[in-house]
Amino acid sequence: MDLSIGEVAQRSGLSVHALRFYEREGLFANPVRRLSNGRRIYHEEDLEWLAICTKLRSSGMSLATIRQYIDLARQGPGNEHERLELLRRHESDVEKQIRDLQETLQVMRYKVRIYEEHVVRGEADRLWNPSRPE
Amino acid sequence: MDLSIGEVAQRSGLSVHALRFYEREGLFANPVRRLSNGRRIYHEEDLEWLAICTKLRSSGMSLATIRQYIDLARQGPGNEHERLELLRRHESDVEKQIRDLQETLQVMRYKVRIYEEHVVRGEADRLWNPSRPE
């Protein structure tokens, strides 16, 4: 039932270094407990939380903001509004990222199409060269 | 017709520091020319390129990869395939980012909905608290 740091590293995809670092930074919901010999023990919930954490990180939430969230959750009931607000802010943040990426994608596809046409016509030199913009 | 570094900074949204840094890093398609007094002069094309550059950056392309692209373009005709490949790689990279973000969004919306239901029912303490996962 108990998991060692090595097992958690394997299953979460984070390095053992990163797990210790996250702990120092206060990113664990439950303070990580120790065996009598000083070794850390983790549980399934920690893995679940790390999975969410990783999603938040990879969607651009900073460790500082994750810590804010954790701090709110640790304080217990009474700040649900703040927690929701924080999540909603990130939600709209992610929506904006998606819109921006989609726009970039449009531009890139357009450029690539032009490139391809040039290549086909053997006008290779004029391929999207920043000094000779289309 | 000529633009000073300050004007380019204003219009590109990059700092003058960043512009000099980009130049050192070889990120300009055309080597930046100088006035006799040593001051840099830029042109509209540079702004166009910087706009694209900024899009590439903000969609996660590293400066190193942008430099690769520039290097290919500088070498002139003969490497169109490589240029296209580089662009296509980034294209699929961006597509993956979008998919990942969309997935994160799904998860977040689900969590937020659960939160909201709990708040409505006054069961505040159980709001997405990592130690009591839903």
Added chain:
DNA sequence: TGTTGATCTAGACCCGACTCTAGGTTCTAC
């Protein structure tokens, strides 16, 4: 019993992408 491997701590180091500083020159306006 002794070596290998996992863990521990504290703290140094790294990387990308800037950002800023110091010290100097040049341009513009009054």
Added chain:
DNA sequence: GTAGAACCTAGAGTCGGGTCTAGATCAACA
């Protein structure tokens, strides 16, 4: 002719997010 803004170079500093090292302890197996 002088103040102040804009520019120059070289190089140091910053920040986020880890990563790595040294030196010690501990566990497991042959």
